[in-house]
Amino acid sequence: MKKILLMGNPNVGKSVIFSRLTGVRVIASNYPGTTVGYTRGTMKLSGEKAEVVDVPGTYSLNPTCKAEEVAVEMCGDGDLVINVVDATNLERNLNLTLQLLKKDVPMVVALNMWDEAKHIGVTIDENKLEHLLGVPVVPTVAVTGEGIKDLVQQLPQARPGRLTYDDEERWHEIGRIVEQVQQVTHRHHTFLERLGDASINPISGIPIALVALGVTFSIIRFLGEGLIGYIFEPIFENMWAPLMMKLSAILGSGGFLHDILIGKLVAGEIDFVESMGLLTTGLFVPLAMVLPYVFAFYLILSFLEDSGYLPRLAILVDNIMHRIGLHGLAIIPMLLGLGCNVPGAMSTRILETRKERFISTTLMAICVPCAAQLAMIVGLVGRAGVRGLIQVFGTLALVWITLGYLLNRLIRGESPEIFVEIPPYRLPYLAGLSKKMWMRVSRFLREAIPFVILGVLIVNVLYTLKVIDFVGKITAPVITGILGLPREAVAALMVGFLRKDVAVGMLSPLGLDFNQLVVASVVLAMYFPCVATFVVMAKELGLRDMVLSMMIMIAATLVVGGVLNWLL
Amino acid sequence: MERVNLTMMKSGDRGTVTEINGGQRVKARLGALGIRPGAKITKKSSQLLRGPVTIGMGNTQAAIGFGMAKKIIVDLEQ
Ligand SMILES: Nc1nc2c(ncn2[C@@H]2O[C@H](COP(=O)(O)OP(=O)(O)OP(=O)(O)O)[C@@H](O)[C@H]2O)c(=O)[nH]1
Ligand SMILES: [Mg+2]
Numbered sequence: 001m002k003k004i005l006l007m008g009n010p011n012v013g014k015s016v017i018f019s020r021l022t023g024v025r026v027i028a029s030n031y032p033g034t035t036v037g038y039t040r041g042t043m044k045l046s047g048e049k050a051e052v053v054d055v056p057g058t059y060s061l062n063p064t065c066k067a068e069e070v071a072v073e074m075c076g077d078g079d080l081v082i083n084v085v086d087a088t089n090l091e092r093n094l095n096l097t098l099q100l101l102k103k104d105v106p107m108v109v110a111l112n113m114w115d116e117a118k119h120i121g122v123t124i125d126e127n128k129l130e131h132l133l134g135v136p137v138v139p140t141v142a143v144t145g146e147g148i149k150d151l152v153q154q155l156p157q158a159r160p161g162r163l164t165y166d167d168e169e170r171w172h173e174i175g176r177i178v179e180q181v182q183q184v185t186h187r188h189h190t191f192l193e194r195l196g197d198a199s200i201n202p203i204s205g206i207p208i209a210l211v212a213l214g215v216t217f218s219i220i221r222f223l224g225e226g227l228i229g230y231i232f233e234p235i236f237e238n239m240w241a242p243l244m245m246k247l248s249a250i251l252g253s254g255g256f257l258h259d260i261l262i263g264k265l266v267a268g269e270i271d272f273v274e275s276m277g278l279l280t281t282g283l284f285v286p287l288a289m290v291l292p293y294v295f296a297f298y299l300i301l302s303f304l305e306d307s308g309y310l311p312r313l314a315i316l317v318d319n320i321m322h323r324i325g326l327h328g329l330a331i332i333p334m335l336l337g338l339g340c341n342v343p344g345a346m347s348t349r350i351l352e353t354r355k356e357r358f359i360s361t362t363l364m365a366i367c368v369p370c371a372a373q374l375a376m377i378v379g380l381v382g383r384a385g386v387r388g389l390i391q392v393f394g395t396l397a398l399v400w401i402t403l404g405y406l407l408n409r410l411i412r413g414e415s416p417e418i419f420v421e422i423p424p425y426r427l428p429y430l431a432g433l434s435k436k437m438w439m440r441v442s443r444f445l446r447e448a449i450p451f452v453i454l455g456v457l458i459v460n461v462l463y464t465l466k467v468i469d470f471v472g473k474i475t476a477p478v479i480t481g482i483l484g485l486p487r488e489a490v491a492a493l494m495v496g497f498l499r500k501d502v503a504v505g506m507l508s509p510l511g512l513d514f515n516q517l518v519v520a521s522v523v524l525a526m527y528f529p530c531v532a533t534f535v536v537m538a539k540e541l542g543l544r545d546m547v548l549s550m551m552i553m554i555a556a557t558l559v560v561g562g563v564l565n566w567l568l
Numbered sequence: 569m570e571r572v573n574l575t576m577m578k579s580g581d582r583g584t585v586t587e588i589n590g591g592q593r594v595k596a597r598l599g600a601l602g603i604r605p606g607a608k609i610t611k612k613s614s615q616l617l618r619g620p621v622t623i624g625m626g627n628t629q630a631a632i633g634f635g636m637a638k639k640i641i642v643d644l645e646q
Contacts, residue, residue, distance in 0.1 A: 059600035059601055060596070060599075060600040062596055062600070064596075064597055089627050089628050091602060092601060092602040092626070092628055095600065095602065120627065171602075171604060196629075200612065200622050201579070202614075202615050202616050205613075311631070314631075315619070315620050316615070318615065318620050318631075318633070319615065319618075319619050328631075416633075417620070417632075417633020417634070417635050418632075418633045419597060419601075419631070419633060420630065420631050421601060421629065421630050422622065422631055423629075424627075
């Protein structure tokens with residue numbers, strides 16, 4: 001099968017074009033470094049099936065970070081390259097194009113962002129460019145699909161370019177080409193451009209960031225609480241509960257099968273959080289406690305990603321990040337981690353050195369709870385008052401900065417400075433935004449529901465087999481002695497390997513007092529990643545660093561949990 | 569004509585890059601985005617406490633760490 005590679009600078013629209021060509025959904029966002037690994041799909045090329053690969057963006061064929069390394073490695077084994085070029089930045093993009101031409105693979109150039117180029121007064125003579133480069137050039141607007149058909153039609157005409165030049169003379173050659181094909185007409189600054197300037201100017205940028213943060217929190221809370229209070233809880237309480245009570249009666253209000261499916265009745269009623277049955281807690285936790293917050297969080301995150309705000313935020317926080325051995329861009333793995341630690345860990349590939357990747361992955365795994373876990377903490381601890389939430393998240397933030405400071409001192413290696421392209425602000429396309437939301441929410445449902453149900457099942461089995469009693473006894477010195485929690489809390493820690501949201505939910509029937517609840521929430525967030533994160537971390541960090549990271553994790557949990565228990 | 573490094577420029581100043589005062593790696597990284605001798609740039613902003621400097625170059629904007637920005641030597645446009 002022929003292999004078609006989508007290559008180009010970061011943030012030029014490769015992933016959107018990939019989705020258009022193959023129908024395979026991938027995440028596209030308005031910041032450089034969205035794609036950090038490759039995704040494969042297929043399309044028809046002259047009647048035959050061909051493989052298409054979405055590749056991370058790179059500015060040149062000399063990689064500077066892990067994501068770019070992936071791109072450059074890929075570059076060798078394509079039968080055909082679609083070089084995606086940002087028409088609004090022709091000169092910079094041609095730098096890679098000319099390097100690719102030297103590789104002598106059949107190539108087609110997609111002049112993407114054609115709409116924006118027109119909008120800002122850039123006109124490019126695509127025929128002349130085609131003539132100069134010696135490969136087909138097709139203007140496209142990936143987000144609307146304009147020109148994609150032409151692109152597909154031109155693929156069979158792909159050919160190695162005929163441009164020859166000296167490497168030293170590359171920029172000179174680019175200048176010569178741009179001069180011949182591009183015309184720029186003057187135009188006034190747009191509102192979005194002015195907003196762009198204002199949000200990187202420290203005097204206006206920091207207030208803008210604070211407002212954005214405040215608005216983000218309010219919207220997530222409003223949406224999350226609203227969906228739970230007005231939609232999901234009423235559905236479960238008024239419609240599902242009566243049904244389950246009937247089933248409970250049919251099953252004889254007790255016994256093994258009853259306990260597995262319905263769980264334990266609390267005062268003769270189903271308690272969706274505490275009963276721990278597959279059909280009660282197993283459905284209620286992912287759907288009515290977690291999903292609303294996951295939805296709200298991803299809505300805001302996707303909007304921020306598509307608007308182009310994230311790289312600007314990275315610049316504003318750059319200074320703080322340097323204290324912990326990172327630079328501003330490391331805010332991106334942290335933010336993605338708040339949704340799910342798995343993409344968070346992957347996105348550390350946009351950082352340049354091993355030291356940065358180690359620190360950011362470790363800090364994220366320890367101090368950044370995912371949306372599912374967050375929702376459960378808000379649900380359980382928040383019930384008892386806002387103070388608990390402040391204690392839990394305040395502690396995690398404090399650990400993040402302290403541990404980061406220490407790691408920066410202890411871990412050898414380089415922490416380079418930030419160097420990042422800042423994309424223009426864009427109004428998110430509704431179609432793109434909703435596609436991304438759908439991808440993320442459906443992925444959550446596909447993974448959460450089976451795993452939560454499995455978690456609930458395992459809890460039941462472990463209790464029945466008295467495994468939890470046994471492990472509880474062994475670990476009592478740590479769980480009770482250091483952390484001040486009841487022995488049974490060990491069950492939550494065991495299930496936490498599988499799913500952290502279920503684990504937090506398991507704290508509910510233990511009758512913890514307020515302070516114990518705070519300690520337990522912090523410990524559950526910190527002590528170990530869930531299995532999915534664990535696998536990705538091991539792959540990204542390698543065995544040695546993974547073991548080191550785990551040791552730091554466990555040590556930090558014991559210290560922080562112990563101190564918290566002693567303080568409260 | 570006044571010759572300064574990027575961190576000394578004021579927001580809104582324009583100039584032409586004359587030299588990158590660093591090793592091969594820095595030159596390659598900056599060069600990949602087109603920041604090289606001869607490039608015309610505008611300084612957009614700088615962050616407090618020796619934070620990153622933002623520049624505009626055609627339609628590209630980029631943020632550059634303070635240390636790296638110091639290595640970029642610019643002839644100011646009057
Ligand atoms: N206006 C406009 N926006 C576009 C076009 N193509 C892509 N975009 C937007 O540009 C941004 C970047 O698109 P991606 O497909 O993620 O870019 P990429 O090249 O895959 O980026 P990396 O994975 O970071 O290398 C997204 O916000 C898209 O919605 C286009 O033709 N016109
Ligand atoms: Mg991409």
